[in-house]
Amino acid sequence: MAHDVTIQSLVSDITHGRLTRREAVLRGAAAGLAMPALAAIGGVGVISAAAQEATPAADVVTGGVLRVGLSADPAELDPHLTSLTAAWHVIEHVYEGLVSYDETLAPIPSLAESWEISEDGLIYTFALRQGVKFHNGRDFVADDVVYSFNRIMDPATASPSASDFATVVSVEAPDAATAVVTLSAPDASFIAKLMGSSIAIVPQEAVEENGDLMQTMVGTGPFSFVEYIPNTSVTLERFADYWDAPLPYLDGLELTVAIDPTVRRTALVQGAVDLIEYAPVQDLPIFESDESIAVYGDQNTNIRYMAFNLAVEPFDILEVRQAIAMVIDRGPIIQSAVFGGGAPTNTVFPPTYWAGIESEIPAPDIEGAKALLAEAGYPDGFSTVLHSWAQYPFLSNAALVIQEQLRQIGIEAETDFQENAIYLENYFAGNFELSVTGTSAYVDPNDVIENNFATSRTNIAGSYSNPEVDTLIAEGIATTDQEARAEIYARIQEILLEDLPWVNLFIATQYEAAKTYVMDYVHIATGTNKSIRSVWLDQ
Secondary structure: OOOOOOHHHHHHHHHOOOOOHHHHHHHHHHOOOOHHHHHHHHHOOEEOHHHOOOOOHHHOOOOOEEEEEEOOOOOOOOOOOOOOHHHHHHHHHHOOOOEEEOOOOOEEEOOEEEEEEOOOOOEEEEEEOOOOEOOOOOEOOHHHHHHHHHHHHOOOOOOOOHHHHOOEEEEEEEEOOEEEEEEOOOOOOHHHHHOOHHHOOOOHHHHHHHOOOOOOOOOOOOEEEEEEEOOOEEEEEEOOOOOOOOOOOOOEEEEEEOOOHHHHHHHHHOOOOOEEOOOOHHHHHHHHOOOOEEEEEEEOOEEEEEEEOOOOOOOOOHHHHHHHHHHOOHHHHHHHHHOOOEEEOOOOOOOOOOOOOOOOOOOOOHHHHHHHHHHOOOOOOEEEEEEEEOOOHHHHHHHHHHHHHHHOOOEEEEEEEEOHHHHHHHHHOOOOOEEEEEEEOOOOHHHHHHHHHOOOOOOOOOOOOOHHHHHHHHHHHHOOOHHHHHHHHHHHHHHHHHHOOEEEEEEEEEEEEEEOOEEOOOOOOOOOOHHHHHOEEOO
């Protein structure tokens, strides 16, 4: 299929030097992009990670508090108990795991200085960083790794991340500076699993004192917890004993919840905040016209999709799912959800990703969809409920467009937009029929595939199960050769296109905008803001 021309693709081409702004505008015009979209790509200078170099520490100005406009309430602050993206954008400043990743998504040491993997792929030996302290003043030791991993794996914890450790047989601390993890079978994605904030190391005494860490935080990260006011703000302060001195350069962070993107934009323009996440595409020309603002961004590792609950009639009928997929028109969805700043997709991964595949997106076929519904026993359509997130307009707006598209084939979908924590509880409990949602921050294809499509996963939401997919997932985990893994994940995606547990919608470009005195911020494709630990204020 020929490459679709979108704002996202053109901005990415500009960012990576493949097109000049003039060439991008001309190409966009030829493709029929609207004038506001052309204004956005023609004027904005988007800064990608590849275009930046860190300032030498000797030249950095230390101090000051960075004020950040968050797009949603973090709500759940315990890294082992939450699945909220909004929570990760706080947790990543306070907690750390054994392994992290850089702006290219390659693994880098964190609380583990190094690691060795046995020849059979079953034993991971981590040499732990020395001189690390928790925010309560206690030294970090190997027993903390044992406790944290066991807490995640304990069924009583009910951690959404427990399934990541399905192959873990034991976690041991032969001495204070070494942690050894033994697996029951090789897992090529195991290091990638450890790179997420959900596998953070926490002190046992803090959990026991508070019951959990939902409303307080005690980690080893660059910032320590001060206060959380629900639906309002989170305050963090510099941790003076942080192991990676001289980081952080800032004295603290003020994270303010501003769900409405217009409110975030206004706050940035007027100087009430210094940086905002999820900067809307439609506001890029406004930011470009303001010499005090810089924009960061690129295509993210995110997937926006509509999930079917296969345990609920009539979505257990393949022809019904096929009919719905046939009526989906991604162009209007992308325009409404992200103002054109996304690339349409019907596969889990884009073809530019090493595990992605090429797949033609068919044009909507209303009559064909009606025929399939009739074949399934629903010639007049049916009524259903379409769930989504109240706090993410790019998802709820997509749901509203889909609601109208479904009406074309007689499906009346009542929308139900829920607050983050309530939505996730219902989604993973299977309390939904149709749901417009998304997943993000994958650094390995198994992060998405196993979590959402393996029959054995504890957090699978739509009751999908296919023995062939389960077998392929196991092969993908056990195989270390990337080319061979790519073939495995390609076959999985082909099966998913046949089974349709999801209808993939689009991959968005995520932007952040900041005052130009915010130095050394780096946009990372997972959507993380963890580069804030290296940010300094030139004022």
